[in-house]
Amino acid sequence: MKRLNQSQLALLGLLSFGAMSGYDLKQLSDWSVGYFWRESYGQIYPHLKRLEADGLVARKTERGTGRRDRHEYRLTAAGKQTLQRWLAKPAAEEIPRNEMLLKVFFGDLVAPEFTVEHIARQKAQSEAELTAYAAVQKRIEGEQGSPRQKQHWLMTLRYGIHIAQAQMNWCEEMLKELK
Amino acid sequence: MKRLNQSQLALLGLLSFGAMSGYDLKQLSDWSVGYFWRESYGQIYPHLKRLEADGLVARKTERGTGRRDRHEYRLTAAGKQTLQRWLAKPAAEEIPRNEMLLKVFFGDLVAPEFTVEHIARQKAQSEAELTAYAAVQKRIEGEQGSPRQKQHWLMTLRYGIHIAQAQMNWCEEMLKELK
DNA sequence: CGTAGCATGTAAGTTGTTACATGATTCG
DNA sequence: CGAATCATGTAACAACTTACATGCTACG
Known part of the structure; x- marks a missing residue:
């Protein structure tokens, strides 16, 4: 179990607001934290798989009514703990390129x-x-x-x-x- | 000849101040643009090779007096033109992560x-x-x-x-x- | 009937950091 | 004598973007 990166922790954070699909996570993040944190589908879906394998989120599949299946993820107790530990640690100083x-x-x-x-x-x-x-x-x-x-x-x-x-x-x- | 990336163009820009080695480029960039633009040696040296191959910079090797050889790079006319064309184009909007x-x-x-x-x-x-x-x-x-x-x-x-x-x-x- | 929205995912390519490897000189 | 400075470079890894692939439904 390798260390999580910031992207994965950000997803855990967003899931703390409630169970969501990868699609939902993208929508929510776009307007809520979009002005200082962006995530792309190319990251979200693989990350969710990884987080599930680590037991930090749990997946529930809803058979699609005609449309594609929807995978809803919710934070597990372990996931919440991991998130809280991260939130307690100081943020790294970063120099954004301009x-x-x-x-x-x-x-x-x-x-x-x-x-x-x-x-x-x-x-x-x-x-x-x-x-x-x-x-x-x-x-x-x-x-x-x-x-x-x-x-x-x-x-x-x-x-x-x-x-x-x-x-x-x-x-x-x-x-x-x-x- | 593939399109240059921002890092390479930044190096061209720094070289517009005079001929320099990879080491010099790092030192200069650290204090001059360091608060909004960072470069690492792991990028600088490969980039310089690439820029030389493209004819945008020219290399002059000084036999080291005992110490390691020093490779000094200067902007060519083609390099300056490339740089100026880039400077004239609008900058892409970027959302830095925080x-x-x-x-x-x-x-x-x-x-x-x-x-x-x-x-x-x-x-x-x-x-x-x-x-x-x-x-x-x-x-x-x-x-x-x-x-x-x-x-x-x-x-x-x-x-x-x-x-x-x-x-x-x-x-x-x-x-x-x-x- | 075309487009937007819902929905998931992969593959290829790009870009970047970090650690490692080497080694001389100068200064305290 | 050890640390800092000069000096160049590579390899492994980590992270991220973009384009592609698929396909239904609702709305105008």
């Missing part, structure tokens, strides 16, 4: 308009994110779940908002400087 | 102290980054290079500062809320 910044960094090799474009595009993206976050907030409030659970969801959302706003401020500053 | 946020997101499954710890650790990290950025700024000012080049370097540095400050603000807000 292609846009790299292009600004080397921007003196091309005409200034290109740098302006990169920054303007970033600004539009951050703006779009802020709009999306407002929608997510409404969705969270509508969702069922304990107040404490919602509080944690909203905390991560606030993080996204802080970052997006900082990006916008930076973009505006830089665009002014470049003019 | 383990710390994931742990806050699922934080209702463990005691509140753990969430506090994650956030406190983040705060300390962002603080440390801000200190490091001040040192980088001094280093940039001391470095030789055109004013325009320095301007671009400082722009990316400002980005780092904006983000680190936003992170600190978020941490402080959240710590207050959790008390």
Whole structure:
């Protein structure tokens, strides 16, 4: 039984909200943690198999009514324990790669308009994110779940908002400087 | 001749500052773009070989005075063109994974102290980054290079500062809320 | 009748990290 | 004399993306 990776632990976390299929996990993760954590089907399905083999999740197959069979997974006691142990450990520091910044960094090799474009595009993206976050907030409030659970969801959302706003401020500053 | 990846283009970019060895590239990238772009030797050396085979960089070997041979690479005209074409293209949107946020997101499954710890650790990290950025700024000012080049370097540095400050603000807000 | 949604999965390819291997010189 | 710095490289592994394959149902 090899050590689990972050992806697998993230799936355990999502399953803590209730039994779900691989498909459901993708849908849920896309809107709930999609702005700081992405999973693809190419990862989800193999991971679920692996987690089941390790006894961390249990599968229940529903014969499809005409359509394809649906495999619903729920967290086992062992799975929950593994998850909680992971949650208690400090997160590793990671340096995300930023292609846009790299292009600004080397921007003196091309005409200034290109740098302006990169920054303007970033600004539009951050703006779009802020709009999306407002929608997510409404969705969270509508969702069922304990107040404490919602509080944690909203905390991560606030993080996204802080970052997006900082990006916008930076973009505006830089665009002014470049003019 | 397959398409180059971002890592290889980043190396071309760094070589635009002058001829360098693989070792030099690592040192330079660590302090200059290290806060948003990392390269490891395991990537650098194979990439340089590949770039040379493609005629984008040229190698000059200096017989080592006792020590190991040193391979210095410089950007060719073709390499510079490739780099400039890449700089003109818009950057792809990327969603960096954030383990710390994931742990806050699922934080209702463990005691509140753990969430506090994650956030406190983040705060300390962002603080440390801000200190490091001040040192980088001094280093940039001391470095030789055109004013325009320095301007671009400082722009990316400002980005780092904006983000680190936003992170600190978020941490402080959240710590207050959790008390 | 075409498209979107439900639903699961695999294979190939890409990209990246880490540990290992080697070895001289310089500084404290 | 040991550690740090200069210096290059490979091998094993880990992780992730994308395209492909399949096929039903509901809706417009």
